[in-house]
Each structure stands twice: as structure tokens, then as C-alpha cells.
Amino acid sequence: MENLGKHVPIPLYFQIKTRLLELIENGQFKPGDQVPSERELTERFSVSRMTARQALTELESQGYLYRIQGKGTFVATPKLEQPLAGLTSFTEDMRRRGLAPGARVLTAQEAPAGKKAAKLLGIAETATIFRLERLRLADGEPMALETSHIPVALCPGLLEADFRDQSLYRILAERCDTRLVKADQSLEAVPATAYDAEMLHVREGTPLLLMERVSRDASDKPVEFVRSLYRGDRYRFTTELIRREESL
Amino acid sequence: MENLGKHVPIPLYFQIKTRLLELIENGQFKPGDQVPSERELTERFSVSRMTARQALTELESQGYLYRIQGKGTFVATPKLEQPLAGLTSFTEDMRRRGLAPGARVLTAQEAPAGKKAAKLLGIAETATIFRLERLRLADGEPMALETSHIPVALCPGLLEADFRDQSLYRILAERCDTRLVKADQSLEAVPATAYDAEMLHVREGTPLLLMERVSRDASDKPVEFVRSLYRGDRYRFTTELIRREESL
DSSP, rough: OOOOOOOOEEEEEHHHHHHHHHHHHHHHOOOOOOOHHHHHHHHTTTTHHHHHHHHHHHHTTTEEEEETTHHHHHOOOEEEEEEESSSSOOHHHHHTTTTTEEEEEEEEEEEEOOOHHHHTTTTTSSSSSEEEEEEEETEEEEEEEEEEEEEEGTTGGGGSOOOOOOHHHHHHHHOOOOOOOOOEEEEEEEEOOHHHHHHHHHTTTEEEEEEEEEOOTTTTTTTEEEEEEETTEEEEEEEEEEEOOOOO | OOOTTTSSOHHHHHHHHHHHHHHHHHSSSSTTBBBBOOOHHHHHHHHHOOOOHHHHHHHHTTTEEEEEEEEEEEOOOOEEEEHHHHHHHHHHHHTTTTTOOOEEEEEEEEEEEHHHHHHHHTSSSSSSEEEEEEEETTTTTTEEEEEEEEEGSTTTTTGOOOOOSSOOOHHHHHHHHHOEEEEEEEOOOOOOOHHHHHHTTTOOOOOOEEEEEEEOOTTTTTEEEEEEEETTTEEEEEEEEOOOOOOO
């Protein structure tokens, strides 16, 4: 039996969680390894089953562990690190990582822009856009739900392209000689709706990273508005910062 | 009664949600305005109470609406936009926005670094760090839970400083002539633990933005490791991207 600090003001479940996390971060538990069950933790730390469960549940909901019904609880692969600095496509990002990029096209249509896309793309609400909704896969696993909006006037005929395993950016370059060189982007944490959850194979309410991006060509014209929902349990965005001189 | 598209394959709750969202984004419903109740939506769109509730619940959990028990449902203030590009402190960010920054110090202690902070700060696990956990406030409202770790050897005596309404960066500059000029940073979406939820006045499981940052001085020495949990319903990070030339 291992000892927990029972006289310190740190909840027992939290102490167990911290111990398990250390073993994962040290590499003593590796991705795919089975971790001790609720019952084993109960005995090892002489705590209640509730306490052991809370430690495992929090580690699971934070993406460190995953459960397989009837088999046990296992260490998850670390989140994918995604540099925020470059304007790259999902296809490029996955290839760089050695994962096979894939896409399931959910919607491909020409439709009126509507208020939000019109405002962001600088076009009339009634202007026609090409709207492409894709489920993005890495080695077959759903990673992101991505909806692109492109004014049809900028690149006609996109409806005929095959978006299953090709980068939209490559298609834009090849068909329309359009290259995206800069973008404004935002990142938020949002709960998965019932639809998102079904598509991404997560539970409703699970935290997702919502990225919205307006990409422009060299003449500063907005070409694409894309709204992407990344799985929070699989993604981690990284960036490098430089301090501008200013008063503290 | 307004008509919904009952013969299109878009769920009715989603159509109501979209209508309400348009009214918010148009500015017809402004922050603080009361929106129609479940009962009013039920009549207006002739849908079931369940359908009306689902539309309101999703808008609430996405941070567009908030409920006051016994009073009704109201339009929330838009999320705070936080540029990711600059290495700025919470205090500076809030002042720039015209909000009064504040902090409740939850823990201020000297303690051994431990594995994670030691690795990120390039010090021994047994080296002493100053650990400062603060609840960050904007106009009195809890916005983020921030834990800073600073090697005591780099700036002794921080325990005596007053962190309630002063920037840690300013204190580091004034007391120890230490200026942070660059940082590596990551962003993730994580669910609020019971503790986070209590501190930030949100529900357990609510999506939070977890930011981890290692800041360095001009000689490239790591000075601070900070782990911040921002409320997902109140924060939105923005950034600007430039495409590096590379193959598509």
C-alpha cells in the first residue's frame, strides 16, 4: 500500500491523479499501457472506490487515459502538437507528422454566402459561395470538422474537384492559381453539440477547439473563411511569442 | 407564428438556434437583452418545449446566452478577444481593454520545483521555486486561474511582494531587473475539474482554454512557467498568420 498525505489539505483523488500523471509523464506508463483499475487503486492507496474513480475519470476527460468497455483503462497517445505560426492545411500538417490525412466529404454545395461569411469575405450576402464541409481524418480517426467557404467568383468549378485526399489549398493553386499567403485566425474552447459529437466520436459537451480563419491572397483579398472544430482531447496548438516593447 | 423549414433535413432546434444567433449577430438582440422564453419560442415557431429548450441550452453552453434563475435568459457579452502574438500579462491585457484587472491570491509559497516545472525551467527537481496561484478577475468577474512557477534563485524575496493588483512582470522587472522577452506557448481545450469550476464560477466539465507558457529573458534563460485556465465562454484568442513558402 502506498501512502497518501491524509493530513494535507489536498483531496485524495487529486493526489492519486497526480501520481498517475507523473508515471505517464515520466514514461513509466506508455501510450497503450493498461493502468491500474479502480479496484487496484482502492487497495493500493486504501481509499474508497469513489475516490479512485474520480481520479481515473478526470484523467480520462482530460485526454490522458481512455477506457475500453470490459477491458480496462489505458494510456492515451499524447495530443498532436500543432504549430499556430504557419498558414498550413490539415493535409500538410498530417503528412509532416507521418499520419495519413483523409477526408470524408459531408457537404459540397454552391449556396448564398449568408451574413457571417459575406461579412468576413467582403462580398454580398446573396453572392454565391462554394461551401465544403469535411470530416478530417488522421490514420482513419476523426480529428476535426471543417467547413470552408469560398466565393465562387474567385474559383469556379470547385464542385467538380475531388476533396477526399487532396489539400483544398493545392486545388485552389492548381485550378485557379490562387495562393493563400496570410490569415487572421481565432481560437476558442466550445462544447461539442450533438452533431459535432456524433461526427467526431466524442461525447456531447466535450471541449473542442474552434478555429475560425479568414485567409487572403497576396493582394489582400479574402479567399476563404473556414470554421474548424478540433477534438480537444487530441489537439494542442503551440506558438512562439516575442514581447513588443511597451510599458508594464 | 414564424415558419420553420419542416421538410428540410435540418433539425428544428438548429433552425431556431440559427435564427436567434442571427438576431444576436445583427445586433437586434444586444448584450443584456432578454431573449424569448421557452414558452414564447414554443408558440412562435409551433415546436415542442423540448425543441425550444435545446436551442436555448446550446446557445447558453456556447456562451451566447446566460440564464438568471427565475428571471429569464439574456444575451451574453461577446467573448474577450485576446491577441496571441504579444507576450503580455493578464494585467496589461485587461487595462488595454478598459477593464479593471484584479487578482485573488490563492497560494504563494516556496516549494521544490517537481518534475514538470524542473524540466521546463531547466533546473533540478529539488531546486526551490516560487509558486503563485491567482484567480484573475476582470471588473470583479473570475476570468482565469493562473499558476506561475519562478526559480527562487532568479528572483529571491517574491513571497513578500503584493500580487493582488500588480503585474508579476512588473514586479520581476522592478525587483530583479528581469525582463521576459520571448516565450513558447501552447493552447488546449480541457474540461473544468470540480476545483476549476468552483473557482471560475462555471459548471464542472465546461470547456476551458488551457494555456501553458515558458517565458525567457534576453539571454534565453527560462524565467517563468505559467499554466493558465481561461474561461471558454468568455475568451477567444486571435492571431495573424503568414504562410511560409513550401510545397502544397
